[in-house]
Amino acid sequence: MDTNRVRILYYRRTVMKVNVMTHPLIQHKVTLMRDAETGSKDFRELLDEITMLMGYEITRSLPLEDVEVQTPLTKMTGKRIAGKKLGIIPILRAGLGMVNGMLNLIPTAKVGHIGLYRDPETLKPVEYYCKLPSDVGERDFIVTDPMLATGGSAAAAITLLKEKGAKNIKLMCLVAAPEGVEAVNKEHPEVPIYVAALDEKLNDHGYILPGLGDAGDRIFGTK
Secondary structure (H helix, E strand, C coil), X not given: CCCEEEEEEEECCEEEEEEEECCHHHHXXXXXXXXXXXXXXXXXXXXXXXXXXXXXXXXXCCCEEEEEXXXXXXEEEEEEECCCEEEEEEEECHHHHHHHHHHHHCCCCEECEEEEEECCCCCCEEEEEEECCXXXXXXXXXXXCCEECCCHHHHHHHHHHHHCCCCEEEXXXXXXXXXXXXXXXXXXXXXXXXXXXXXXXXXXXXXXXXXXXXXXXXXXXXX
């Protein structure tokens, strides 16, 4: 059964393209994370587990090459990952919660960091921190952020990566609102978006409904 569907939806008469992970384990764990009674420890562990499950699907298209190995009994030709190296780019701070899950799958991946804040007057994202691997142009990047709400931070982070020389980028989020998907699709139509859940809408304060609250606060136990 295909557990990763590309959903093409209409929102405000605009076509949205997003990969929604429908695997039963992912859906089960997302529901546990939505529960307001789930504490920070369990929330972090569930996020690690979901990230690994999503990472399995996101990396499905990685190229392979033949390699000869000596088993205890004989020589054989096996497979190993070929092509460009990988980089993981969490958007601070909540995106950090998805790093360990990806590193468990791809321990050789390099990790960069992008920090953005929202200007109180323009409401647009402003960069305050950016540290990337030195070989940006030689890597495929996965940008992580649990919540894709307005899409402003994700779109700005992708723009920043492109300005630094990145060419192949994927966006990985836990929960998304249609507004956020629409915004990233509009600014970066070639960037695939992978989410565990596509929710209904944003409320007046910019939170995803039904959502799961502030992911950063729930990961780190702050309010």
